[in-house]
Amino acid sequence: RRLSKIILTLVLLYLVPIQAQGEDAKECMVKDKALGGWASAPITYMVNECFQAMNRASLQNWGLPIQPFLGMAQCSCVTDKIRQKYTCQEDYNDFALKSPPSSALLIQKISVECVLEGAMGEEAKQAYLKGLEEIEKAESDNKTEEPVIKEPPSDDAKPASPSKQPTWKELSSQG
DSSP, X not given: OHHHHHHHHHHHHTTSOOOOSOSSOSSOSOOOGGGTTSOHHHHHHHHHXXXXXXXXXXXXXXXXXXXXXXXXHHHHHHHHHHHHHOSSHHHHHHHHHHOHHHHHHHHHHHHHHXXXXXXXXXXXXXXXXXXXXXXXXXXXXXXXXXXOOOSOOOTTOOOSSOSSOOOHHHHHHHO
16 A cells, blocks of 8 residues: 555656657657657656655655665656657657646556566565555455345336326426
8 A cells, every 4th residue: 555655656746747849849859869769857857756756755654765776766667668658758748748647547557567577676566466465355355245136026016117207297296
């Protein structure tokens, strides 16, 4: 559950994307192929802001800071996966600006992938998996079975709806 709060914090962080510089660009604004369509500053900003948000959430929820190595690894993983999906920085910015809910879902999905890949360490991965198991168990325990009908309904039972619809005059005179 605690890990879910961290992941939610990551989602909220990425709802405020870096503004795109060109909306109609067909090729990446960053033309240096070595940079892969993303400038260094936005990447650094995304990773740093992600870590700061995770650290604040950790301090609020547990009174302890995030271990810098693990937090930076998680945030780098999320940023790298975004960069793999959106090869141009402005494409991701356009997506995030036009559809914040979809962007939030993408970040949440990517964050889970990174945790399951071990970006936050094996303990965090196992804690997440254990949390999922507990949620599934609680959901299965809360399911109620359909009531068993012991007697079939009789043939002379009245239909649920009247055969004749009442008129407006009849309805208004009942009150």
